[in-house]
Amino acid sequence: MKISLKKKKLKNGKQSLYLESYNGSYINNNGVKKHNRTFEYLKLYILENPKTPKEKKTNKETLELAEQILALRKADHIQGKYNIKNGRKSKTNFLQYYTKLKEERYESKGNYDNWDAAYKHIEAFCPQSITFENVDEDFVKRFKKHLDKESKTKSGTPLSQNSKYTYFNKFRASLRQAFEEGYLDTNVIKAVKGFDQGESKREYLTMSELQAMAKASCKYPILKNAFLFSCLTGLRWSDINKLTWSEVRDEDHGSRIIFRQKKTDGLEYLYISQQARDILGRRQQEVNRVFVGLKYGAHFNAEILRWCMRAGITKHITFHSARHTNAVLLLENGADIYTVSKRLGHKELRTTEIYAKIIDAKMKEAAEIIPELDIEL
Numbered sequence: 001m002k003i004s005l006k007k008k009k010l011k012n013g014k015q016s017l018y019l020e021s022y023n024g025s026y027i028n029n030n031g032v033k034k035h036n037r038t039f040e041y042l043k044l045y046i047l048e049n050p051k052t053p054k055e056k057k058t059n060k061e062t063l064e065l066a067e068q069i070l071a072l073r074k075a076d077h078i079q080g081k082y083n084i085k086n087g088r089k090s091k092t093n094f095l096q097y098y099t100k101l102k103e104e105r106y107e108s109k110g111n112y113d114n115w116d117a118a119y120k121h122i123e124a125f126c127p128q129s130i131t132f133e134n135v136d137e138d139f140v141k142r143f144k145k146h147l148d149k150e151s152k153t154k155s156g157t158p159l160s161q162n163s164k165y166t167y168f169n170k171f172r173a174s175l176r177q178a179f180e181e182g183y184l185d186t187n188v189i190k191a192v193k194g195f196d197q198g199e200s201k202r203e204y205l206t207m208s209e210l211q212a213m214a215k216a217s218c219k220y221p222i223l224k225n226a227f228l229f230s231c232l233t234g235l236r237w238s239d240i241n242k243l244t245w246s247e248v249r250d251e252d253h254g255s256r257i258i259f260r261q262k263k264t265d266g267l268e269y270l271y272i273s274q275q276a277r278d279i280l281g282r283r284q285q286e287v288n289r290v291f292v293g294l295k296y297g298a299h300f301n302a303e304i305l306r307w308c309m310r311a312g313i314t315k316h317i318t319f320h321s322a323r324h325t326n327a328v329l330l331l332e333n334g335a336d337i338y339t340v341s342k343r344l345g346h347k348e349l350r351t352t353e354i355y356a357k358i359i360d361a362k363m364k365e366a367a368e369i370i371p372e373l374d375i376e377l
Contacts, residue, residue, distance in 0.1 A: 001077055005070045009048065017044040017066045019073055030349045038177055041104050042066055076182045089183045094130045095123060097183065098174045118167035121151045132183045140192045144168055165195040202354065204324035209313050216311035219303050222293045225279050230322035232276040234344050237319045238262040241294050246286040261345050268345050327355040
């Protein structure tokens with residue numbers, strides 16, 4: 001493992017210091033090379049361009065402190081690599097250690113929320129004073145059983161299969177990192193299999209249903225436009241809600257949106273159809289939001305269902321169903337799965353493959369629509 005001191009530029013003119021632990025690379029199930037990295041944010045900051053002698057001195061002292069922490073981490077790694085017992089680490093509180101890992105993921109909203117949700121179940125299971133001395137394979141098995149049989153949602157219902165899968169994976173990730181950093185003498189998760197991931201139903205609209213929605217009346221025109229725009233582009237509600245005119249580019253050969261995904265923070269370049277561009281209407285000032293007045297809440301969600309009823313659709317459609325609709329319609333009309341994956345901004349191709357299964361089901365239905373012939377075989 002290689003441990004390095006890194007800097008991350010912040011918007012306020014400072015740089016955040018953090019440690020990167022690089023533990024090689026691997027090939028995932030889709031044949032894509034992935035790098036195995038973990039990060040420790042030191043909560044130490046330096047000025048990017050120090051000017052006064054005092055600022056330069058502060059920067060120097062902060063960097064020296066970061067270098068000292070780096071030396072300690074390297075020493076800890078060597079102790080773990082050569083099985084040198086570190087009694088101090090084994091007495092570390094597990095819940096506090098998990099909290100530290102959770103806070104390091106604060107800037108990744110979706111990931112942080114999952115770590116935070118998992119923590120509530122870990123905290124309910126673990127004694128507050130638990131240290132790594134008490135963490136063993138049996139402890140891991142008992143927590144898995146706790147998630148499976150005892151844990152409940154806020155409304156008091158058992159956890160879904162995907163919730164168990166997600167929470168146990170965060171728990172495993174924390175113990176895997178603890179082992180790599182020398183808090184555990186053995187890899188206690190190695191012999192305990194995780195939960196299988198459940199396949200959730202993805203509700204979507206067919207082309208005829210989408211046409212019916214387009215013709216039906218909706219109480220809020222801004223909601224109708226945003227929903228139809230999502231059906232035509234695949235954009236999430238969060239990205240549509242924050243879309244500004246500066247992100248909409250009208251070019252010689254069509255229009256596209258250049259934006260940063262709120263969920264993944266990835267920069268995306270998305271070409272849109274002329275009809276999708278027409279939905280946006282006349283260009284406004286660059287800083288203005290495109291969908292002014294769009295709101296998220298029970299009121300707008302209920303209106304989507306009422307709008308569906310006016311269109312004669314009984315499916316339970318949410319705003320996110322528009323994104324599913326876009327994926328299905330693209331695949332039905334000949335787009336290859338890689339292109340659909342890129343347009344939806346998926347990091348993993350397997351996420352998009354779920355939509356391909358929907359298309360396969362429709363192909364099977366199509367095979368049965370021709371009436372049987374009156375012949376003897």
